[in-house]
Every structure is written in C-alpha cells, then in structure tokens.
Amino acid sequence: MKARVYKSTGSWYTVKGEDGNFYNARIKGIFKIDAISSTNPIAVGDEVDIDIEAVQEESAVITAIADRRNYVARVSPHNKRQHHIVASNLDQSILFATLKEPRTSQGFMDRFLVSCEAYHIPAIIVFNKSDIYRKKELERFQEYKQMYEAIGYQVVLASVLKKEGIEEAKALLKDKTTLLSGHSGVGKSTFINAVFPRFNLRTQEVSSWSGKGMHTTTFAEMFDLDNGGHIIDTPGVREFGLVDITKQELSHYFPEMRALLNECQFNNCMHIEEPGCAVKQEVLSGAVSENRYISYLNILDTMDDKNY
Known part of the structure; x- marks a missing residue:
C-alpha cells in the first residue's frame, strides 16, 4: 500500500496509508537514498510503500521510498x-x-x-x-x-x-x-x-x-x-547550516544576484574583489541591498568547501 510519512521519531515512523488509516511503521533493512549522507533515511513528507504486519496493532513495514520531488x-x-x-x-x-x-x-x-x-x-x-x-x-x-x-x-x-x-x-x-x-x-x-x-x-x-x-x-x-x-x-532551529552548496554556487541562490551573473566580467566571479563585477556595481548604485550583500559575504565567510 502507498503511504505518506507524518512523523519520524528515529527508528519508528507514523505513516498514513491510502486507506486513510495511520500505522506505526519501521524500516525493512537499510535504505540508501540518492547517495546522500543524511542522518535520517526517511523524512516527514516522504511517500513510501508499506506492508501491513498486524491490522489490529496498526503496525507496518516500510519497503520502499518514492523519489523525492524536493x-x-x-x-x-x-x-x-x-x-x-x-x-x-x-x-x-x-x-x-x-x-x-x-x-x-x-x-x-x-x-x-x-x-x-x-x-x-x-x-x-x-x-x-x-x-x-x-x-x-x-x-x-x-x-x-x-x-x-x-x-x-x-x-x-x-x-x-x-x-x-x-x-x-x-x-x-x-x-x-x-x-x-x-x-x-x-x-x-x-x-x-x-x-x-x-x-x-x-x-x-x-x-x-x-x-x-x-x-x-x-x-x-x-x-x-x-x-x-x-x-x-518542525523543532525550533537554533542554527541553519547550509549543505550541498559550494562557495561558487552561493550567489546563484540570492535571486537579486542570480539576475546579474551573466553581466559580470568573469563567469566565475565571486563578487568580492574581481574587476567588472555587476553585483558590486548594483550594490554601489543601491539597486541591490547592501544588507543582503553583507549577508552574502558573511555566509561565504563561514563556508568551508571541504564540508559542503
């Protein structure tokens, strides 16, 4: 049966089956998903296949996970x-x-x-x-x-x-x-x-x-x-450490910078000290927020390419 994960408490998951019922489910074996080294193989929102173990106890086994949209x-x-x-x-x-x-x-x-x-x-x-x-x-x-x-x-x-x-x-x-x-x-x-x-x-x-x-x-x-x-x-988050993002890519995720990337003199411009940088030009003109630019530099500063 198809189901969706509603809660994860480590080794047990609460899933809602397509029959509208909730089941306590565990994983069958070990899942390797997308070759990503996450601490949790299954997350809330995942779509999964389940086999029902005991209808009375509402217990099930998760046998497969559908590809994640995001x-x-x-x-x-x-x-x-x-x-x-x-x-x-x-x-x-x-x-x-x-x-x-x-x-x-x-x-x-x-x-x-x-x-x-x-x-x-x-x-x-x-x-x-x-x-x-x-x-x-x-x-x-x-x-x-x-x-x-x-x-x-x-x-x-x-x-x-x-x-x-x-x-x-x-x-x-x-x-x-x-x-x-x-x-x-x-x-x-x-x-x-x-x-x-x-x-x-x-x-x-x-x-x-x-x-x-x-x-x-x-x-x-x-x-x-x-x-x-x-x-x-979700639990309250103290810090939001970024993952799977390189220093080179960071500006792609600032929409106001992404719009200017093709206008920089160098296609690998980091928008720091390079000549002909369209982003810095727009910061100086006020078209790009100086606070957002400072935020970009601060995030860049905390990123260690080995970890990302």
Missing part, C-alpha cells in the same frame, strides 16, 4: 559532516521570524532562504509578535518588507496573540504542503493552535534569562488541514 536539509546538529533532512515533497515554506523576544537575525533568515532557493521551494516570511513591536521594530519591519519583497518574497506582519494577519497567513496554506520553520519561541505552535485549535500543540514561554525560545516541538510532524493541504511543524 527536500529541505540542514547540517546535522550532532555531526557537521552529515546533514539532516527536515522534510520532503514541499510546495512552499513559511519562516516564522520575530524582531523581539527572541530576535531573528537577518543572517538566519537569509540562510533559510538560500536553502529554499537551492531546493526550489518558494518561501514566505511571517513576522510574528507585532503586538510587542515599538517604533524601532516597526521601522525595521518596513525595511525588511521592502528589501525582501523587492526580490520576490512574500512578507506578512502578524500577531497570533491579537489575531492580526492570521487569516492572511492561513489562506496561504490552502491545498499546499507547507513547512513551518523558525527559532524556538517565535510562535509556530501558537499559530497552528490559533488557526487549527484541534491540534492543541504544546507551547512554552520564551526563556526570560536567555531571551531565546525553549523547544516544545521535538520531532517534525505533518498535520492535515481542514481547508485542504498539510503543514509540517
């Missing part, structure tokens, strides 16, 4: 040389960000967007907690909105607490498989509870001493939505 991966928190597939077969991703309690850095947002570009997954940024923003944060939001919308990303301002921007965000989910990501404490689980109360996910306050969110979701999990589509809630 996936999002990050560096494994346990092994920098391996990566962890966050989720697969996605239509879009929503990054939950906050400008206060905790503050999401632009570097984190840009790494996430680069990952989505690399795997051809449209990304949306939802800035949550607008109810606690003062003048400084609202000005910063307008800067981000202008900067990201100029390069093709959709940006939403929301307050889950005051139910502002929630309907707009909910409408984006209809009939799509959407990955929700962001730091712990930015309000992903609260958003899901506000939009679809029956899920009743655990939420926790932001730690007062660190200003960082505390983990409440421990495993990625997919939910069916009432209005069609699915959402995949």
Whole structure:
C-alpha cells in the first residue's frame, strides 16, 4: 500500500496509508537514498510503500521510498559532516521570524532562504509578535518588507496573540504542503493552535534569562488541514547550516544576484574583489541591498568547501 510519512521519531515512523488509516511503521533493512549522507533515511513528507504486519496493532513495514520531488536539509546538529533532512515533497515554506523576544537575525533568515532557493521551494516570511513591536521594530519591519519583497518574497506582519494577519497567513496554506520553520519561541505552535485549535500543540514561554525560545516541538510532524493541504511543524532551529552548496554556487541562490551573473566580467566571479563585477556595481548604485550583500559575504565567510 502507498503511504505518506507524518512523523519520524528515529527508528519508528507514523505513516498514513491510502486507506486513510495511520500505522506505526519501521524500516525493512537499510535504505540508501540518492547517495546522500543524511542522518535520517526517511523524512516527514516522504511517500513510501508499506506492508501491513498486524491490522489490529496498526503496525507496518516500510519497503520502499518514492523519489523525492524536493527536500529541505540542514547540517546535522550532532555531526557537521552529515546533514539532516527536515522534510520532503514541499510546495512552499513559511519562516516564522520575530524582531523581539527572541530576535531573528537577518543572517538566519537569509540562510533559510538560500536553502529554499537551492531546493526550489518558494518561501514566505511571517513576522510574528507585532503586538510587542515599538517604533524601532516597526521601522525595521518596513525595511525588511521592502528589501525582501523587492526580490520576490512574500512578507506578512502578524500577531497570533491579537489575531492580526492570521487569516492572511492561513489562506496561504490552502491545498499546499507547507513547512513551518523558525527559532524556538517565535510562535509556530501558537499559530497552528490559533488557526487549527484541534491540534492543541504544546507551547512554552520564551526563556526570560536567555531571551531565546525553549523547544516544545521535538520531532517534525505533518498535520492535515481542514481547508485542504498539510503543514509540517518542525523543532525550533537554533542554527541553519547550509549543505550541498559550494562557495561558487552561493550567489546563484540570492535571486537579486542570480539576475546579474551573466553581466559580470568573469563567469566565475565571486563578487568580492574581481574587476567588472555587476553585483558590486548594483550594490554601489543601491539597486541591490547592501544588507543582503553583507549577508552574502558573511555566509561565504563561514563556508568551508571541504564540508559542503
């Protein structure tokens, strides 16, 4: 029977069969997928074949995995040389960000967007907690909105607490498989509870001493939505280490730079010190955001080609 993976807890998986029933499934043997060294052979969103072992116990064995349309991966928190597939077969991703309690850095947002570009997954940024923003944060939001919308990303301002921007965000989910990501404490689980109360996910306050969110979701999990589509809630991500991307390729995943690559004097231009660089020219003229260019240099600086 065909099935789809809804939750992965290490060696066991919750899958939903085409009969509409959920099964606890384990892997038969060892899978080698796409020759990728991921820490998890099967990810939430994967389409699989299962053999039912016991109907009463609702247990099954996963015998095969269909080719993935796409996936999002990050560096494994346990092994920098391996990566962890966050989720697969996605239509879009929503990054939950906050400008206060905790503050999401632009570097984190840009790494996430680069990952989505690399795997051809449209990304949306939802800035949550607008109810606690003062003048400084609202000005910063307008800067981000202008900067990201100029390069093709959709940006939403929301307050889950005051139910502002929630309907707009909910409408984006209809009939799509959407990955929700962001730091712990930015309000992903609260958003899901506000939009679809029956899920009743655990939420926790932001730690007062660190200003960082505390983990409440421990495993990625997919939910069916009432209005069609699915959402995949993910554990709060502290860092988003990029995988399978070389220094040479990085600028291809900045849409505003990608549009200029053929105009650089050298086709292997890294947009740092080379003469005739169209990207640097556009940064100087203001057509390409200086903050995004700095973000590009910062990411480039942390990349070690041996690891990527």
